[in-house]
Amino acid sequence: MRLASTIVIGLTIACFSMPTLAQVSGVHLTDGDAILDYGAGTTLPTVTNGTSGNVTMNFQLGGSWLAPNTNWIASGNWFYRFDNTNMERQLADVSNNAIMTLTGTNQVRYDYPELYTDPVAGVARGVIQPFTRAWTNFSVVDTGVDRARMAMDFCVENYGTQSHTIDIFAVLDINAMTTVLADAYAPVVVSSPNRTLSITDGLGFANMIGHGADFGTAGSRASILTPMFNTTPTNFSDLAAPLPGNLDYAAVMQYSKQLDPGIPVCSNVEVEIGIAPEPATLALLIAGGWLIRRSKLR
Ligand SMILES: [Ca+2]
Ligand SMILES: [Ca+2]
Numbered sequence: 001m002r003l004a005s006t007i008v009i010g011l012t013i014a015c016f017s018m019p020t021l022a023q024v025s026g027v028h029l030t031d032g033d034a035i036l037d038y039g040a041g042t043t044l045p046t047v048t049n050g051t052s053g054n055v056t057m058n059f060q061l062g063g064s065w066l067a068p069n070t071n072w073i074a075s076g077n078w079f080y081r082f083d084n085t086n087m088e089r090q091l092a093d094v095s096n097n098a099i100m101t102l103t104g105t106n107q108v109r110y111d112y113p114e115l116y117t118d119p120v121a122g123v124a125r126g127v128i129q130p131f132t133r134a135w136t137n138f139s140v141v142d143t144g145v146d147r148a149r150m151a152m153d154f155c156v157e158n159y160g161t162q163s164h165t166i167d168i169f170a171v172l173d174i175n176a177m178t179t180v181l182a183d184a185y186a187p188v189v190v191s192s193p194n195r196t197l198s199i200t201d202g203l204g205f206a207n208m209i210g211h212g213a214d215f216g217t218a219g220s221r222a223s224i225l226t227p228m229f230n231t232t233p234t235n236f237s238d239l240a241a242p243l244p245g246n247l248d249y250a251a252v253m254q255y256s257k258q259l260d261p262g263i264p265v266c267s268n269v270e271v272e273i274g275i276a277p278e279p280a281t282l283a284l285l286i287a288g289g290w291l292i293r294r295s296k297l298r
């Protein structure tokens, strides 16, 4: 009897001394030889504002995992700003209660039960925006030889009774051909309801498609990222003129959404990357195709 109660006491102590839930980790997704890491080798942000919101990422067309000169997206994330606030916030696992759910090898969902308003004195992380929650999905698809596509979406739900508006930002530091320089941007193409930013670097290309986005632009890393961490509301406008490839650029899609009670609102971005076949290779492929066709005709 004494032994049994000792065990019970021991178990009780063990339960109460267990650490709080672990921080939610980043994720490694694969499809064929395409790879997408969100929070590569790290946990998700644990604060609602600051440079940790620009989560380390890794997007590969192929090659071994994290091999040098294989990463086309250095970092990025979703940010949001409610109508009653002045600052953009990042999705953060503040209370250790975000949840990660993997599907197969190439999809992940993160649930965030808490969203935040501006920081206030004594509460650096900000006040919880009541009756709101969010979730994100990330996925990667191998779309062929030297081709890959990643998708990321952000959904927010208002389960209160008061309507809001919310601004949502998808920020990505894309490095076409894995190099920070030589990424030439064309002006954003508006093809309702989408916006597309097209980037070229030699034979490499990257297209960032904002489904239903209200604005799409790119600029130096600082011009896109710093405004996500400062103390004033930020609004972007469309990229109207081409950018020559002489800086390390980041790109952003902004969405302005009505957030009525009971109606989840989702924003979605896709990024296609690839290397166009060289003209000589193309000629060989065409010739090869012709020979195959001729042999089938016989
Ligand atoms: Ca480049
Ligand atoms: Ca700002």
Ligand SMILES: [Ca+2]
Pocket: 173, 174, 175, 180, 248, 249, 250
């Ligand atoms: Ca870049």
